[in-house]
Amino acid sequence: MxxxxxxxxxxxxxxxxxxxxxxxxxxxxxxxxxxxxxxxxxxxxxxxxxxxxxxxxxxxxxxxxxxxxxxxxxxxxxxxxxxxxxxxxxxxxxxxxxxxxxxxxxxxxxxxxxxxxxxxxxxxxxxxxxxxxxxxxxxxxxxxxxxxxxxxxxxxxxxxxxxxxxxxxxxxxxxxxxxxxKTKIAANALPxxxxxLNRAINSTVTSPVKLTQALMKFAPALLSSAQKNLTGSAEKTESGVPQTRFNAAVTPHKMFDAITFDLDELKKMRLKAPEATINDVVLAICSGALRRYLTKHKELPEEPLVAVAPVNARSRSGEESNPGTNISAMTIKIWSNIADPIERLAAIRDTTRETKAAKSGLSARIMTDLSKHIPGVTMAGVSRILTDERFAPKMSNLMVSNVPGPQIQLYMNGAKLTHQYGLAPLAHGMGLFIATPSYNGTISFSIISDRKIMPDIEFFRECLQKAFDELRDAKPSEVVKKPKKASETAKKQPDSGDGSVMYRRVAKKPRTVAPKPVSRDKSKRN
The missing domain is CATH 3.30.559.10 (Chloramphenicol acetyltransferase-like domain)
Structure with missing residues (x-):
C-alpha cells in the first residue's frame, strides 16, 4: 500500500x-x-x-x-x-x-x-x-x-x-x-x-480583507442589536452576566465528581414543557442544582445565570477530513431565578429556541467566525492577554456541553463498557464546566471545577440529584404554554429526544445507573 x-x-x-x-x-x-x-x-x-x-x-x-x-x-x-x-x-x-x-x-x-x-x-x-x-x-x-x-x-x-x-x-x-x-492514512509532511513563509505572508495580507467580509455578513444582526440597546428595548440582562463564585481565577488544582441518570427519565421530563428538548432538560437540571447550591451559600444572584453551550458546526453528513475542532457556541440564560422547575424548563426552552433563531447569543457566534480570519501572530498575542486573569472577559457563569453518544452496548477487548464521563478545560472567569455525555440509555453529569471555587463538590452533586428529582416529580400547571410566537418563526430543528445520535438503540436492556457514593465524608479533598 x-x-x-x-x-x-x-x-x-x-x-x-x-x-x-x-x-x-x-x-x-x-x-x-x-x-x-x-x-x-x-x-x-x-x-x-x-x-x-x-x-x-x-x-x-x-x-x-x-x-x-x-x-x-x-x-x-x-x-x-x-x-x-x-x-x-x-x-x-x-x-x-x-x-x-x-x-x-x-x-x-x-x-x-x-x-x-x-x-x-x-x-x-x-x-x-x-x-x-x-x-x-x-x-x-x-x-x-x-x-x-x-x-x-x-x-x-x-x-x-x-x-x-x-x-x-x-x-x-x-x-x-x-x-x-481501508486505506492507510497519509503522513503529515513538514513543509x-x-x-x-509564503503561507504566513499570504495569511497576514489577506486576513484584513476576509475579516471585513465576515463583519459585513454580520452587519444586519449587529445593527439590530445596537438599535435595541440604544432604544432600551432589549432587556437589561440581555448581555449581562451576574457575578458569582465561578467568575474567578482558576488554579492548577481541578475537582471532579459525577452522577448518572436514566436517559428515558429525561425524555419524560421534556414532555412537561411542550416542544422542549433533551438539551433544555439538561440545562434545567443544571440550573436547578445551581439555584440550590448558591442559595445554600447565600450567593444566588437576582439575575439569571448565563451558560455557554457548544454547538456542532460540522456538516450534516459528518464527513470531515480533519478530526480537529469544528464548533461554535451560544450563550443562554438558564433562569436560575425561577423557583418552579417546570416554569424554569419552559423559560429555557423559549430562550434556546430564540438563540438558535439568531435572536440572541450573537457575540459568541461572531467571535467564532471572525477568529478564522485573524493572523496567527495576532491571535496568539491576543489569546495570551485574554487568558491572563486580570483581563479575562466575563462571558458566562459556566459551560454546559451535551454531546450525544452511542445508544448501544459497546465493548473493548471483550470487556463491557458500563459508564462514561467527560472532563473539559476551565478558564479564568469560568470555573465550572458540566459535561453530559450520554451512552446506552444513560446520561452522566460530569462536574469539573476548581478546588478553591467549589471545595464542596460532593454537595453540588447532591444538588444535581435533588434538581433531577424535583423536575421529575413536578406537576405541570396552566402557566406552562407552548413556545412564544417569536420562537415559532424559527426553522424547527429535527429532534429525536437526545439530539443527533450516532446509533439507534436496538433493544431495551437493563441498565446500571451511576454510582451514588455511600460515604458522606464532607472533609476536604487530599
Missing part, C-alpha cells in the same frame, strides 16, 4: 486552543470509560491486551502519530507533522487506585490526572489504565477505568465521540463498532521553508 504525504496546517480554531493554554488553563479534554471484564475471554483483560488493541486501531485517525510543529514567534498557525520517534507504549500507562478504592478516591485520582499537562513535544494524547475500583457502588467487581486525554486542538466533542466509537467493538468478539478505514 502506497502512503502519500500531505501538508496539514492547524485551522484558526484549532490553533486558538494552543495559544490560550497556560499553567492554570490546560486545554485538553478527557474521557473516562469504565469497563466490566466479566464478558472478556477468561473474565480478565491484561494491560498488554489494551496496548495490542490500540496498536491494531492506529489507522483510524491521523491524531495518533502526529505532533505539532510551531513556528518562531507564532508568525502563522502551527503544522501537524509525523512523529518519527512515535512509541505507542509511551502513550499508555497503568496504575491502581489507592486504598480504600472508593468513589471519593476515584474522583480525586481522575481530577489529579486531568490537572497534569500533556507532553506538547509528542502526539497530543495519552491513555491511563486505572484498576482497583472494587469498592465503588454500581461498578462490577474487577472493573477498570481507561482515562483518555486528547488536546482540544486535535479533537472536539463530535470528532471525539467518533474516535471513541472507532476504538470500540459492538460485541465481545471484537467486531468494530463502525467500519474501519519547506519557502512554503511556510
Amino acid at each position: 502506497n502512503e502519500q504525504s500531505n501538508i496539514n496546517q492547524l485551522s484558526a480554531q484549532d490553533a486558538q486552543f494552543l495559544y490560550i493554554q497556560s499553567a492554570t488553563n490546560l486545554t485538553h479534554v478527557m474521557a473516562v470509560y469504565i469497563y466490566d471484564p466479566s464478558t472478556a475471554p477468561g473474565g480478565k483483560v491484561r494491560f498488554k491486551d489494551i496496548i495490542e488493541h490500540m496498536r491494531k486501531r492506529m489507522d483510524i485517525s491521523p491524531m495518533f502519530k502526529r505532533k505539532l510543529y510551531r513556528l518562531p514567534l507564532d508568525i502563522d498557525h502551527p503544522y501537524w507533522v509525523e512523529d518519527e520517534h512515535f512509541d505507542l507504549e509511551a502513550h499508555i500507562s497503568h496504575s491502581r487506585l489507592p486504598e480504600p478504592g472508593d468513589w471519593r478516591q476515584f474522583c480525586i485520582h481522575v481530577a489529579r490526572h486531568h490537572s497534569k499537562p500533556l507532553d506538547m513535544n509528542r502526539p497530543l494524547w495519552d491513555m491511563y489504565v486505572l484498576e482497583g475500583l472494587d469498592n465503588i457502588p454500581g461498578y462490577a467487581k474487577g472493573s477498570y477505568a481507561i482515562l483518555t486525554r486528547i488536546h482540544h486542538s486535535t479533537i472536539d466533542g463530535v470528532s471525539g465521540a467518533h474516535f471513541f466509537a472507532a476504538i470500540s467493538d459492538k460485541d465481545p468478539d471484537g467486531t468494530p463498532a463502525i467500519p474501519l478505514p 519547506t521553508t519557502a512554503e511556510i
Whole structure:
C-alpha cells in the first residue's frame, strides 16, 4: 500500500486552543470509560491486551502519530507533522487506585490526572489504565477505568465521540463498532521553508480583507442589536452576566465528581414543557442544582445565570477530513431565578429556541467566525492577554456541553463498557464546566471545577440529584404554554429526544445507573 504525504496546517480554531493554554488553563479534554471484564475471554483483560488493541486501531485517525510543529514567534498557525520517534507504549500507562478504592478516591485520582499537562513535544494524547475500583457502588467487581486525554486542538466533542466509537467493538468478539478505514492514512509532511513563509505572508495580507467580509455578513444582526440597546428595548440582562463564585481565577488544582441518570427519565421530563428538548432538560437540571447550591451559600444572584453551550458546526453528513475542532457556541440564560422547575424548563426552552433563531447569543457566534480570519501572530498575542486573569472577559457563569453518544452496548477487548464521563478545560472567569455525555440509555453529569471555587463538590452533586428529582416529580400547571410566537418563526430543528445520535438503540436492556457514593465524608479533598 502506497502512503502519500500531505501538508496539514492547524485551522484558526484549532490553533486558538494552543495559544490560550497556560499553567492554570490546560486545554485538553478527557474521557473516562469504565469497563466490566466479566464478558472478556477468561473474565480478565491484561494491560498488554489494551496496548495490542490500540496498536491494531492506529489507522483510524491521523491524531495518533502526529505532533505539532510551531513556528518562531507564532508568525502563522502551527503544522501537524509525523512523529518519527512515535512509541505507542509511551502513550499508555497503568496504575491502581489507592486504598480504600472508593468513589471519593476515584474522583480525586481522575481530577489529579486531568490537572497534569500533556507532553506538547509528542502526539497530543495519552491513555491511563486505572484498576482497583472494587469498592465503588454500581461498578462490577474487577472493573477498570481507561482515562483518555486528547488536546482540544486535535479533537472536539463530535470528532471525539467518533474516535471513541472507532476504538470500540459492538460485541465481545471484537467486531468494530463502525467500519474501519481501508486505506492507510497519509503522513503529515513538514513543509519547506519557502512554503511556510509564503503561507504566513499570504495569511497576514489577506486576513484584513476576509475579516471585513465576515463583519459585513454580520452587519444586519449587529445593527439590530445596537438599535435595541440604544432604544432600551432589549432587556437589561440581555448581555449581562451576574457575578458569582465561578467568575474567578482558576488554579492548577481541578475537582471532579459525577452522577448518572436514566436517559428515558429525561425524555419524560421534556414532555412537561411542550416542544422542549433533551438539551433544555439538561440545562434545567443544571440550573436547578445551581439555584440550590448558591442559595445554600447565600450567593444566588437576582439575575439569571448565563451558560455557554457548544454547538456542532460540522456538516450534516459528518464527513470531515480533519478530526480537529469544528464548533461554535451560544450563550443562554438558564433562569436560575425561577423557583418552579417546570416554569424554569419552559423559560429555557423559549430562550434556546430564540438563540438558535439568531435572536440572541450573537457575540459568541461572531467571535467564532471572525477568529478564522485573524493572523496567527495576532491571535496568539491576543489569546495570551485574554487568558491572563486580570483581563479575562466575563462571558458566562459556566459551560454546559451535551454531546450525544452511542445508544448501544459497546465493548473493548471483550470487556463491557458500563459508564462514561467527560472532563473539559476551565478558564479564568469560568470555573465550572458540566459535561453530559450520554451512552446506552444513560446520561452522566460530569462536574469539573476548581478546588478553591467549589471545595464542596460532593454537595453540588447532591444538588444535581435533588434538581433531577424535583423536575421529575413536578406537576405541570396552566402557566406552562407552548413556545412564544417569536420562537415559532424559527426553522424547527429535527429532534429525536437526545439530539443527533450516532446509533439507534436496538433493544431495551437493563441498565446500571451511576454510582451514588455511600460515604458522606464532607472533609476536604487530599
